[in-house]
Amino acid sequence: MHNLFKEFFAELIGTAILMLLGISGAACTVLTKAPMNLACAFGYAFGVIIASIFAGPISGAHINPAITIAFSVIGKFQWRKVPVYLIAQYIGSFIGSALAYSIYFEAIHGFDLDNGYNNDNITEPSMITAGIFITMPANQHTTILPAIWDQIISTALLVYAILFIGDELATPKLLQTLTTGLLILTFIIGFNYNCGAILNPARDLAPRILLSFIGYESRVFEPLNYNFWWAVGIVAPHSGAIIGAIGYFYMAKMRQSFVDGDNIFSLANADIIQAKSISLNNSSSQENGRIINHHHNHHNHHHQQQQPSLMTNRQMFHDKVNTEFQQ
Template structure:
């Protein structure tokens, strides 16, 4: 009798990559959003700024561990676009990678909502808001601090994602520090913790369009309404900014470091 695993095995590489990116991004958003929920809904008793940063970093590590061996562990549309532009990801993969990432992020936010539904109701009395003392929209997507302008918020997202891709390209460059593949998820997770600890104050360091847009869509549907998109005209910043920053980071690393290794054997 054939094993169940033999009967269920997918022969299509694109299908395997799709499901891997979906699952990795789902775990990323579920763990990350849940860490914010725990902090906000407990009035920071069960979590604070540092714990949220650590949770997001570990969530990235978990996501990459889950799908890295199959799809490369992008779990971020900005990473996928940047890798395609520098020739490290075939363009034919971009559409289904992005679809998997956005879908995984949506379901990760939905799962967080279900787990914390009673706590949400206890916190805001069922009145879902974007701003105010009992605002909860920020559990799922990023919003700007009161002091932040759109321009500086955009720059913030560009720089944060620039640093992410700069580090990711260095970590995965076999001609540089020769990082073992098993350590890549851990090091990328540490990079995310560092970015959060350094740049989280302004607007929560989305640095991942799927991590922000899909949960924003979910909250718009789940009771927070269209204010999740109209609030300070912010919604586009954590989508466009990370894409720009990712392309800059990957391109700069390639042009200043990676393209200049001497030929193999010399």
């Protein structure tokens, strides 16, 4: 229980760090009217890196409900911890969003005034500045199904890549963290247009709730007839993450069986070469037919001893494949 308490706070603080840096980058993009979302992408990418450095040794730095559930589906995370992690991630996202708003609220208000999005008679903040915190459809032509498909594909690829980097490449922890940050950077740049590269349900829902309390009201839930926030922001990332994890589960088994199959033949060849080497060395030391016959019998006995070793290697291979991911 004590360790679970630590994991809760690690996930909470890690997600808060992610959101604070990510929203700060998004604020730079929106408030300066930058033509590209590079500041936002770098903000979330380095948010992941810093959050992972902090929370990784304690909780594994999931900082994403979709990743937590996907890992549990394939047996890489305990189901009993899932509610604790999810609560921590959503609270952390809310806190990080609130901290970011406390830093930029004057700039946000000034931006809306300067651009005519509100005035003294209209005090409602604009949906333009809401985009600093939440994701929205690209335009009126974006429909629900392409937006859902966008998030399923992008989140599935993200989770598959994270699992592969962590499990298959034996990458040092710090390099894993940096590589994951680069993945986030790439995915935000590549999948930003349709619906803002959500990839993380906590990253979108918690700040949406915050905005509804500070003047934006129900407008933040209106896109696509009130379907965007839950279908695209929650269901699609979770579905994509589970698909990516299951895809990795079976691809890893296939890859492992292929690699281990090659290793078996290598081990078998090494055993045969070693047996031949012993046979030749013993033959050169013999001086008469009696000793040669004795060596022949010894060689047969040695060959019989080697055969179980080959069978043992094959059995080890089958055991490893059959027990993969069952731990």
